Amino acid sequence: MLYSKKEKLDLYLNEFMQLEKKLNSNLSNTLTLNFNKHRGHIVFAGLIHGNETGSLPAIIKCINKLLQKELSFGGKVSFLLGNIEAAKKDLRYVESDLNRSFGESYKGKLTLERKRAVELMPLLKSADVFIDFHQTIMPSLKPFYIFEMNHDSYHWARAVGGASTLVTRKKGAPFSQAGMCSDEYVRSLQKIGITLELGEQGFSDSAETLAFSVLKRALKCIDKVFSSGISIEKLSRKNNDFEFLTISHREPFDSPKKCLNAGFSNFHKLTKNMIVGADERQNPLESPKDGYILFPKYPKRNSTGEASMPLPGEIFVIAEPTLEHPLNWLKA
Numbered sequence: 337m338l339y340s341k342k343e344k345l346d347l348y349l350n351e352f353m354q355l356e357k358k359l360n361s362n363l364s365n366t367l368t369l370n371f372n373k374h375r376g377h378i379v380f381a382g383l384i385h386g387n388e389t390g391s392l393p394a395i396i397k398c399i400n401k402l403l404q405k406e407l408s409f410g411g412k413v414s415f416l417l418g419n420i421e422a423a424k425k426d427l428r429y430v431e432s433d434l435n436r437s438f439g440e441s442y443k444g445k446l447t448l449e450r451k452r453a454v455e456l457m458p459l460l461k462s463a464d465v466f467i468d469f470h471q472t473i474m475p476s477l478k479p480f481y482i483f484e485m486n487h488d489s490y491h492w493a494r495a496v497g498g499a500s501t502l503v504t505r506k507k508g509a510p511f512s513q514a515g516m517c518s519d520e521y522v523r524s525l526q527k528i529g530i531t532l533e534l535g536e537q538g539f540s541d542s543a544e545t546l547a548f549s550v551l552k553r554a555l556k557c558i559d560k561v562f563s564s565g566i567s568i569e570k571l572s573r574k575n576n577d578f579e580f581l582t583i584s585h586r587e588p589f590d591s592p593k594k595c596l597n598a599g600f601s602n603f604h605k606l607t608k609n610m611i612v613g614a615d616e617r618q619n620p621l622e623s624p625k626d627g628y629i630l631f632p633k634y635p636k637r638n639s640t641g642e643a644s645m646p647l648p649g650e651i652f653v654i655a656e657p658t659l660e661h662p663l664n665w666l667k668a
């Protein structure tokens with residue numbers, strides 16, 4: 337039988353709720369399994385953005401396999417579904433972006449999402465390692481990790497594998513006024529926080545397969561680090577190093593008429609002066625440099641070609657290879 341996207345989501349959410357009930361979870365849309373052989377605790381998140389549902393089938397498969405002892409694991413593992421309300425409405429968020437709502441110094445409104453972030457923060461605080469599954473709006477030529485450069489988080493991502501590209505950046509200002517991303521919040525607590533973009537948003541076999549393999553390998557890594565005392569750096573060096581990219585240009589979405597030519601996927605190659613779209617006066621919009629396009633935006637437009645408000649901050653960004661190994665950024 338073929339299910340619609342909505343029916344699929346309901347089936348998976350329902351199954352998660354049943355499992356949650358069975359395991360007496362005390363925090364809604366989360367569940368924890370503790371095998372008590374070592375003290376390592378890993379937390380996985382899906383649906384931090386509601387319409388990025390691709391990891392959900394793998395999360396449920398992983399829980400079932402752990403319960404049925406088909407997957408062996410000795411530590412503590414938690415799974416959290418970030419924004420169920422948005423997922424049910426097929427939206428990224430309902431009132432504000434959950435992934436900008438974490439942290440103690442949040443200054444925004446007390447939205448649904450901020451309330452959820454506050455609810456989730458104690459669980460994140462208790463994590464040694466946190467892996468957040470996301471998906472991009474448009475298709476992607478490959479999956480990728482994306483997070484601010486950090487020694488241990490980098491080695492964890494490389495050890496866990498699943499993507500050969502890391503889009504990274506130098507450490508920013510320590511105390512931002514805006515709310516934090518979930519992984520950023522965990523890193524601010526000196527723990528491991530990494531984000532993996534699985535590909536285009538929604539259910540797909542490729543997202544499920546990739547997320548499941550990452551779940552399995554991350555559990556193995558936690559076991560090795562916490563019960564055998566093997567360093568994550570040693571595990572990481574068994575895998576090839578990443579291709580490192582950093583975002584070097586952000587094209588502002590500063591006019592509702594500004595638009596991109598159809599058909600850009602994440603990682604399509606851009607060359608300097610290549611025409612990529614049209615500006616607010618419908619003159620050609622050129623790429624300012626060579627690189628790879630990321631996060632191309634194609635919002636709904638009205639009959640006169642104006643994108644619906646509010647406009648996203650940027651219509652696309654350009655990532656290019658880093659000039660040096662980003663570990664060098666960490667040397668003072």
Ligand SMILES: [Zn+2]
Nearest residue numbers: 385388470471
């Ligand atoms: Zn996301």
